[in-house]
Amino acid sequence: MIGNILFILTLIFFGFLANLLQKPMPGGDYGVGYSYAYIVLGAGFIISTGLLAWNMNLNHCFEWVLRYRNWLVFVGWIAFVTTTFWGLEYHKAFILLHLLVFGSCFYLINAQQVAGFPSTWAKISIQVGFSVSLLIALVIFGLFAKSWVQRRVGGFQGLIAWQTERKADHQKALDYIQNYNDSTIVGLLKYVEQGNDKQLRNNAIAKIKSFDHWENDLIGVLTQKDLATIWAYHDNSYYVYAFLEGNRVEHREKFIAPIKYSLKVFAIRAKKDLDDPYNRELWSLNLESFCRALDLQFKDYAQEFKPGMLKLQQVLAVEYPERMSEDHRKRYDKTVKAYRLAVKNWLDGYQ
Numbered sequence: 001m002i003g004n005i006l007f008i009l010t011l012i013f014f015g016f017l018a019n020l021l022q023k024p025m026p027g028g029d030y031g032v033g034y035s036y037a038y039i040v041l042g043a044g045f046i047i048s049t050g051l052l053a054w055n056m057n058l059n060h061c062f063e064w065v066l067r068y069r070n071w072l073v074f075v076g077w078i079a080f081v082t083t084t085f086w087g088l089e090y091h092k093a094f095i096l097l098h099l100l101v102f103g104s105c106f107y108l109i110n111a112q113q114v115a116g117f118p119s120t121w122a123k124i125s126i127q128v129g130f131s132v133s134l135l136i137a138l139v140i141f142g143l144f145a146k147s148w149v150q151r152r153v154g155g156f157q158g159l160i161a162w163q164t165e166r167k168a169d170h171q172k173a174l175d176y177i178q179n180y181n182d183s184t185i186v187g188l189l190k191y192v193e194q195g196n197d198k199q200l201r202n203n204a205i206a207k208i209k210s211f212d213h214w215e216n217d218l219i220g221v222l223t224q225k226d227l228a229t230i231w232a233y234h235d236n237s238y239y240v241y242a243f244l245e246g247n248r249v250e251h252r253e254k255f256i257a258p259i260k261y262s263l264k265v266f267a268i269r270a271k272k273d274l275d276d277p278y279n280r281e282l283w284s285l286n287l288e289s290f291c292r293a294l295d296l297q298f299k300d301y302a303q304e305f306k307p308g309m310l311k312l313q314q315v316l317a318v319e320y321p322e323r324m325s326e327d328h329r330k331r332y333d334k335t336v337k338a339y340r341l342a343v344k345n346w347l348d349g350y351q
Helices: 002-021 028-058 069-090 092-110 120-178 186-191 198-209 214-222 237-244 252-275 287-297 299-317 326-348
Strands: none
Touching: 002 028, 002 069, 002 092, 028 069, 028 092, 069 120, 092 120, 120 186, 120 198, 186 198, 186 214, 186 237, 214 237, 214 252, 237 252, 237 287, 252 287, 252 299, 287 299, 287 326, 299 326
């Protein structure tokens, strides 16, 4: 009785699964429903066939298998399930194999258990069905294993190539810093940001400080007349404040006017960027490093910077249109939030 119930359940799940896989997977919400149905029906088929095989073995349907019966039944079930999923999705002709196996199972469940049972044809049908399933399953698992090994080898080779390239780029950067002989330090500033490779950063900072006029070069970057309008990637003041965040200058008074000018530039560029939903260059202001640099080296001049910081806070506080680029929207909002907090914390410290 239980065997017939499990057999009917197996046929139901098999039928619905076969019908589902006859249709191409749709897109959108229908695709989600398709995937969910595939999971449910697939799980139902696996469970029902597993219980059916267990019940048949328990009721001596495979008693004629003299050695390793339990293991052979288990392996046969795995092979049949694997072949079923592969056959339904890629080779519908294997439906004949399922008819052979299902027909033999139905006979074995309901046949009279007498001496010589089962009939020779039933034995041969089951043996052929499971043998073909096992052969197909072995081929599938073999191809899967081959593909997995190839991916692993390819990934390993890619990792080695990436590490080799990274090492070469690192050495190239070290050589660039060591042999740097331009008249200004501008070409070295890109290496001084916090979070960069420590060796590159330390070497670049040491090289910068080897120039007699390095402070004047920093001031020159901060006082360019077109900073409010140039493209973000052409503005090296980002790196200047990354440098000032961790490196003290000897003539702080020379930086007061440039910093005030930076505050005006920041306010103009922030307003322009926030107003345009297609812009996302706000990161280039580097306001977190800027505020930390002020706290580290220019506390005595805080009152001179306060009007500019209040103006900047006012600009950052406005509601701005959502970025049109969905990929950058969250990052942009996170940057605005971080800048607002950095400016607020600085102002709170100098009330």
